[in-house]
Amino acid sequence: MSSLTQTASMPEKHYLNNGTTLKSWLLTVDHKRIALLYLFSVLVMFTIGGIFAILIRLELLTPQADLVTPDIYNRLFTLHGIIMILFFLIPAIPGTLGNFLVPIMVGAKDLAFPKINLFSWYIFNLGVILAVAALVLGGVDTGWTFYTPFSTTFSNSNVILAGLGAFMAGFASILTGLNFLVTIHRMRAPGMTWFRLPLYIWSHYATSIIMILGTPVLAIAIVLIAVERGLGVGIFDPNIGGDPLLFQHLFWFYSHPAVYVMILPAMGIISEIIATFSRQRIFGYHFVAFSSMAIAILGFLVWGHHLYVSSQSVYASIVFSVLTMLVAVPSAVKMFNWAATLFKGSISFDTPMLYAFGFFGLFTIGGLTGIFCATLGLDVHIHDTYFIVAHFHYVMVGGVVMAFFGGLHYWWPKMTGRMYPEMLARIAAVATFIGFNTTFFPQFILGYLGMPRRYAVYPPEFQFLNICSTLGATILSIGAILPLFYFAWSFKYGRKASSNPWGSTGLEWQTTSPPPTFNFEETPVVDRDPYDYAHYYGKES
Amino acid sequence: MFDFPLIPEQASSYAGDVDNIYFFLVAMTAVMAFIITVLVIYFAARYHRKNVDEIGSGPHGSVKLEIIWTIIPVFVVMGIFFWGTSVFYTIQKPPEDTIEMWVVGKQWMWKFQQPNGKREINELHVPRGQAVKLTMTSQDVIHSFFVPAFRVKQDILPGRYTTVWFEATKAGEYHLFCAEYCGTNHSKMMGKIIVQEPVEYAEWLVSGGTAQVAASSDPTEAGLEMFNALACNTCHKEGSSGLGPTLNDLYGSEEELADGTMVLADDTYIRESILNPAGQIVKGFQPVMPTYQGQVTEEGLTQLIMYIRSIGGELPADAAAESEAE
Numbered sequence: 001m002s003s004l005t006q007t008a009s010m011p012e013k014h015y016l017n018n019g020t021t022l023k024s025w026l027l028t029v030d031h032k033r034i035a036l037l038y039l040f041s042v043l044v045m046f047t048i049g050g051i052f053a054i055l056i057r058l059e060l061l062t063p064q065a066d067l068v069t070p071d072i073y074n075r076l077f078t079l080h081g082i083i084m085i086l087f088f089l090i091p092a093i094p095g096t097l098g099n100f101l102v103p104i105m106v107g108a109k110d111l112a113f114p115k116i117n118l119f120s121w122y123i124f125n126l127g128v129i130l131a132v133a134a135l136v137l138g139g140v141d142t143g144w145t146f147y148t149p150f151s152t153t154f155s156n157s158n159v160i161l162a163g164l165g166a167f168m169a170g171f172a173s174i175l176t177g178l179n180f181l182v183t184i185h186r187m188r189a190p191g192m193t194w195f196r197l198p199l200y201i202w203s204h205y206a207t208s209i210i211m212i213l214g215t216p217v218l219a220i221a222i223v224l225i226a227v228e229r230g231l232g233v234g235i236f237d238p239n240i241g242g243d244p245l246l247f248q249h250l251f252w253f254y255s256h257p258a259v260y261v262m263i264l265p266a267m268g269i270i271s272e273i274i275a276t277f278s279r280q281r282i283f284g285y286h287f288v289a290f291s292s293m294a295i296a297i298l299g300f301l302v303w304g305h306h307l308y309v310s311s312q313s314v315y316a317s318i319v320f321s322v323l324t325m326l327v328a329v330p331s332a333v334k335m336f337n338w339a340a341t342l343f344k345g346s347i348s349f350d351t352p353m354l355y356a357f358g359f360f361g362l363f364t365i366g367g368l369t370g371i372f373c374a375t376l377g378l379d380v381h382i383h384d385t386y387f388i389v390a391h392f393h394y395v396m397v398g399g400v401v402m403a404f405f406g407g408l409h410y411w412w413p414k415m416t417g418r419m420y421p422e423m424l425a426r427i428a429a430v431a432t433f434i435g436f437n438t439t440f441f442p443q444f445i446l447g448y449l450g451m452p453r454r455y456a457v458y459p460p461e462f463q464f465l466n467i468c469s470t471l472g473a474t475i476l477s478i479g480a481i482l483p484l485f486y487f488a489w490s491f492k493y494g495r496k497a498s499s500n501p502w503g504s505t506g507l508e509w510q511t512t513s514p515p516p517t518f519n520f521e522e523t524p525v526v527d528r529d530p531y532d533y534a535h536y537y538g539k540e541s
Numbered sequence: 542m543f544d545f546p547l548i549p550e551q552a553s554s555y556a557g558d559v560d561n562i563y564f565f566l567v568a569m570t571a572v573m574a575f576i577i578t579v580l581v582i583y584f585a586a587r588y589h590r591k592n593v594d595e596i597g598s599g600p601h602g603s604v605k606l607e608i609i610w611t612i613i614p615v616f617v618v619m620g621i622f623f624w625g626t627s628v629f630y631t632i633q634k635p636p637e638d639t640i641e642m643w644v645v646g647k648q649w650m651w652k653f654q655q656p657n658g659k660r661e662i663n664e665l666h667v668p669r670g671q672a673v674k675l676t677m678t679s680q681d682v683i684h685s686f687f688v689p690a691f692r693v694k695q696d697i698l699p700g701r702y703t704t705v706w707f708e709a710t711k712a713g714e715y716h717l718f719c720a721e722y723c724g725t726n727h728s729k730m731m732g733k734i735i736v737q738e739p740v741e742y743a744e745w746l747v748s749g750g751t752a753q754v755a756a757s758s759d760p761t762e763a764g765l766e767m768f769n770a771l772a773c774n775t776c777h778k779e780g781s782s783g784l785g786p787t788l789n790d791l792y793g794s795e796e797e798l799a800d801g802t803m804v805l806a807d808d809t810y811i812r813e814s815i816l817n818p819a820g821q822i823v824k825g826f827q828p829v830m831p832t833y834q835g836q837v838t839e840e841g842l843t844q845l846i847m848y849i850r851s852i853g854g855e856l857p858a859d860a861a862a863e864s865e866a867e
Contacts, residue, residue, distance in 0.1 A: 071725050143722045149699060150682040150724060154648070238700025239834070241817070244683055245698070278588070280597025287607045309685065310696045311703045314633055318626055325618035329611060336610040339577060342584035344599035349585070357581060364577050368570040375621055377628025378562045381692040384685060384720040448563065450549050450689025452720045455728035459716060464545075503594070533596040 010417045010496055011512040018517045029114035030517055031099050036415070037121050038095035041128060043484065045087040048132075050480060052080035057439075057473040060466045065456040073456035074141040075157070079131075081144030082162060086169045087128060089400055090258060093265035094176050094211075095124070097407050098204050100415060102180050104508040105198050107189025107526060109518040112182040120175035127168030134161035143454060145255075146221075148236035148247040152228040160229060163222040170215045170222075173261070177211030180204050189507075191526035195289075198506060198530045199275075199282055202289040203268030206296035210257045210264075214300070218254035221247060245310060252303035260299040263395060264292055266403030267334055270356050273410055274338050276504040277353040278345025281531040284337040291330035298327040308379050317376060324374035331367050335360070350502070351425040355406025358433040362398025366391060369444065387447025390440045398436060405432070405483060412487065413501050417514040418494030424486050432479030438472025505536045552715055552736065553691035554672075554708040558628045560692070566621070632693060635706035639674035642667075645839040646677065646684035646697040649726040651717065654843065657746060658760040663732040665717070667709055668742035674706040676808065680839050685721035688734055694720055700816075702808045709736040764848025767841055771833065785830060786823045792853025797824045807856060811846050 015032045019025075025033060056076050059067040068076065099117065103110050111117050134140050140162040142151040151159050184197070184205050197205075225247070227233050234240030236247045275282050282288055304312060304320030338360070347353070369391040373379050382388060405428075412420050442465040447453075451462045458466070500509040507530075511520050534540045551557055588597075642665070643654040653661045667673045677686060679699040686705055687694040695705035719730035737745060768774055776785040786796075792811075795803045799822040804810055814821055815837065818830035837845065 065728075070728060074722075074725065074727070141724070145722075147683060147722065150722070154682050154724060238698075244700065278597050279590070279595070280599055281601050283599065284602040284607050287602070308629075309694045311698060311701070314629075317629070321626065322619075322622055325622045326615070328618055329614050332614045333607070333611055335577065336606075339580050339584070340606070341599070342581065342588065345584065345588045345597035346590040346595040347585050347588050348590045357585070360577060360581055361574070364574050365570065368566075368573055371618060371621060372563070372566050375562060375566070375625030377559055377625045377632060378566070379625075380629065380632055380694050381559050381689070383694055384687070445547055448548055449546065450687070450716060450718065452687060452718045452728075454722040457728040459731075537594055537596050539596060 009498075010514070011516065013516060014417065014512060014514040015517045016417070016514050027118070029110070029118055031103050031111045031114065031117055032415070032515065032519075034117050034121055035096050035098075035100035038091065038099060038124070041121070041125060042088050042092045042095060045083050045128065046092075046480075047484070049080055049083035049088055050477065052076045052083070054473060054477060056080060057470040059456065060458075061463075061470050063458050063460045063463055068456075070456040071141065072139075074143075074454070075139030077454055078140050078143050078162075079135055082131060082140070082166065084396075085144055085258070085262075086166050087124075087131060089262045089396055090173055091124060091169065091176070092404050093262075093269065093400070093407065094173070094180070094204065094207065095121075097269065097404075097411060098176070098180065098265060101411065101508055102183055102201065102204055103187070104511065104515060104519050105201050105506065106184060106187060107192050107507055107520070107524045108183060108187035109520075109523075111179045112187055113179050116175050117179055120172040120179070123168050123175075124172035127165045127170075127172065129165075130161055130168060131165035134158040134165060137161065145251060146225060146247070147251075148225065148228070148244050149238070149242070152225055152235075153237045153239070160226050163225055167219050167222045170219050173211050174215045177208035177215075180208040181212065184208075189524050189526055193526075195286065196526055196528070196530055197289075198268075199271035199285065199288050199292075200265075200268035203264045203271070203292045206292040207261050207264045210261050210296050210299065214254040214257040214261075217250060218258075221250035221254070224250070245307070245312070248307055248310060249303070252306045253300075256303040256306065257296075257299045259392075259395070260295050262400045264295060266359070266400045267292065269403040269407035269410070270338065270359055271334075272506065273352045273356040273406055274341050275531045276410070276502050276506070277350060277356070278342050278347045279503070279533045279537075280341065280345050281529065281533070282337065283340035283343070284333075285529075285531075288334055288337050291333045294330040295327060298323060298330070302327055305374055305379070308376060309383050321374055321376050325371070328367065328371055328374070331363075335364060335367070350409075351420070351422060351429055352406045352410035354426060354429040355402050355409065355432075358429060358436075359399060359402040359406065361433070362394050362402060362436065366394030366398050369394060381450075382447055384453055385447035386443040386451045386453055389453050390443035390447060393436075393440045393443075397440075401480075402432065405429070408483070408487070410502070411508070412490070413497030414508055414513050414515070416491050416494070417497055417512075418490050419497050419501065420483075420490045420494060421486050424482060428479050428482040428486075430479075431475055431482070435472050435474070435476030435479050439469050439476050440472070442466075442468040442472075503537075505531055505533055549689040550711070550713075550715070551690070551692075552709055552711040552713065553688075553693065554710055555628065555631050556690070556692045556710075558631065562621075562624055562628060565624075569617075635674045635704070636672045636708075639672040639706055640668070641674050641676065643840075643843045644675045644677035644686065644697070645680055645843075646686070646719070646723075646730075647680035648682065648724050649719070649730040651719075651730070651732045652840070654760065654840065655746060658763065659746060660840075663717075664735060665732065666735045666737060666742060666745055668739040669709050669712050669736050670739065672706055672708040674704055676702050676704050676843075678702050678812075678839055678842075682723045683721045684719045684723050684730065687718045687720035688715055689718070690715040691734075696721055702812065709734070712736050712738055760844045760847045761851045764844035764846070764851075767837075767844055768848055771836070773845075776830070784827070786826055788849050789852050790854055792850050793856040794854060798822060799824050799826075805856075806853070808846050811849055812842055815842060815845065 141157045142155050224235050228235045234242040236242040302324045305324045308317050446465045497513045499513045645652040651663050653665045677697045679697045684697040691707045715734045717732035776783045777788045791806050816834045819828045822828050
């Protein structure tokens with residue numbers, strides 16, 4: 001049955017009008033409302049992090065430090081990194097789309113632990129407050145990596161405060177992961193077997209494992225920094241008997257898998273979008289699902305590729321290089337399967353699909369440049385240069401942010417019961433793609449030419465490429481800001497959406513837009529694959 | 542406008558090797574990105590939805606294809622891995638005869654010492670066509686020695702020595718950057734590597750002229766003076782009569798510690814023994830040596846090590862390679 005014949009009318013009662021007081025929002029245990037609370041928090045952080053990014057790009061227009069002093073510049077890139085990674089990229093998809101969709105997609109009424117879910121939002125915001133306090137009280141200048149002994153002994157900035165902020169955000173992330181893991185194991189609707197799960201759920205399953213196993217190590221590393229900095233216990237500073245490299249191992253043991261915490265849910269979104277907008281089953285469903293698990297497991301064994309030139313043993317570096325090469329393979333498998341899904345599809349170009357196409361292009365480059373960095377002899381040269389900066393922005397912005405925005409557009413009708421303005425949205429998607437490439441492509445060249453990262457002052461021969469990059473950043477910021485405005489507008493004034501505007505088979509599209517408080521009028525019974533379009537449209541042969 | 546470089550100058554013996562991997566990977570990325578782009582555009586145009594209830598009619602999967610596009614990438618990345626590792630090995634393992642120089646990094650400057658004891662700040666003169674090995678340490682935080690024209694980079698850590706080697710192939714001046722973020726003026730911790738023809742370099746080395754810090758005496762002699770001035774010689778005597786073990790023939794040998802472990806007496810061991818003597822007591826001796834932490838500068842430590850080397854043996858060859866590795 002085609003759903004396109006449905007009329008667009010909102011249900012009388014849904015989760016958004018089930019209580020309208022501030023209290024009904026701040027004390028809600030409804031995963032959908034908590035998703036919106038998270039959305040608000042992460043978008044505020046995205047805006048702050050974005051303002052820092054613009055200031056960084058403006059400063060780099062000229063080789064001298066003339067817009068801000070080097071001290072301020074160092075604080076800008078540090079907070080840009082801390083905010084964008086720990087307070088935006090890591091929680092963005094799990095906290096918002098994940099919170100909203102995981103229960104609905106498995107056919108449950110809510111997450112396994114609704115109160116813990118609300119609690120995680122509160123401690124996340126406590127982390128936000130600590131990070132903002134660190135900013136207001138004079139900032140932090142250690143880089144988001146907090147390398148020792150600079151962070152423990154030499155920095156005169158609010159290291160402990162910012163570290164505690166990261167610690168809190170990490171706790172929120174552990175609780176979210178725990179909730180998802182238990183929900184996916186225990187709360188699937190009747191008939192929802194493991195291989196009837198949408199690929200988005202598989203990717204969150206893999207992500208949750210990393211969140212639970214990896215994040216405590218970051219917490220330990222931050223506590224150790226506080227202990228050395230505050231109490232003078234020698235852990236990392238060799239002058240008091242510590243080992244400066246130990247921190248890098250602890251830090252990257254979490255922070256490399258954290259990259260997969262960001263990218264795996266993004267890949268899950270892309271799978272859903274590709275299936276819906278080509279109206280067919282994802283090619284090689286099992287391989288896409290297992291590749292997520294392979295990435296999650298292998299991802300824990302590659303942290304040492306951040307330490308090739310740190311004086312780590314050559315033999316350790318060789319092992320880390322092999323494993324890093326191997327972790328590239330499951331990502332490639334996903335790319336091939338997505339491309340194959342388009343073959344003989346029924347493809348439409350709605351905004352979410354444009355973001356998915358953008359993801360294709362940017363993630364391909366982001367992933368392949370990862371191989372440059374994994375290659376031992378080559379990484380010696382490009383390590384800590386703008387090449388790395390470009391590489392991880394291609395993965396983090398080109399991959400995660402493109403997918404996040406694609407997902408927001410895709411599920412916006414479900415979350416709010418309203419459509420976004422299609423034309424403006426397409427303009428934003430294209431502006432983001434063009435602006436992004438103009439900003440970050442020159443940085444690959446800049447990096448290979450030898451410009452180190454975290455430089456407020458640089459030799460004049462690098463200026464031309466830096467100007468290109470800053471010009472691109474202005475286009476990129478238009479692409480990023482535009483959706484914030486039309487989403488806010490659409491929330492109140494957007495055209496009403498039908499329950500299934502895209503004609504998708506997903507379980508979340510079989511309930512009303514917006515869904516009722518307990519998601520479904522009655523518990524759904526699942527009797528087929530997640531992407532069975534032939535059945536859904538009555539075209540079984 | 543048109544002499545716009547895409548790679549830095551190739552000025553070391555292995556710069557070309559690094560660039561070859563780079564060019565290969567750039568080509569591979571371009572081909573892959575092109576294939577993906579063409580496929581997506583072609584499929585999107587060819588299979589564009591024509592009416593509202595049209596659905597896809599493609600295959601659901603193919604184990605054969607999955608195996609093909611798993612195995613081929615595995616072979617490709619393994620090939621890249623071996624290639625990259627062989628170049629890495631070249632960069633990590635210095636050749637037999639190198640000129641040895643010393644580097645101390647500190648917030649936010651570079652201090653260098655030539656083999657004859659001549660010192661420089663933020664400038665390092667090296668001869669063309671001769672392998673140079675730098676032994677480096679930091680006085681404060683982690684820094685990183687990065688010369689783009691040489692395609693080489695090595696972190697510099699406080700409390701230990703790291704080494705790096707290169708052979709400059711072109712005379713000229715090249716950027717030296719600190720690549721590991723080190724605080725306020727990280728981006729101003731820039732220096733110059735000045736590559737000279739061997740004859741010019743030899744002249745420069747004995748002249749007092751261009752160096753910013755006047756030439757000092759021979760580092761081994763300076764080390765001996767310091768050895769006596771710090772009264773090391775009262776305990777570390779020749780033979781076995783002193784309170785401490787003799788240092789003659791120490792360098793490069795295996796020492797047995799009080800807890801039975803064996804350590805190699807290399808630069809890092811000697812440095813540790815001066816700064817934290819109680820940490821590594823040689824078997825048969827009492828922990829009576831005071832620490833010299835804070836009393837000896839990094840340059841002083843270098844000179845003491847040079848002296849102890851001069852009365853010691855050679856590092857065994859495989860140990861030398863391994864200590865490069867560590």
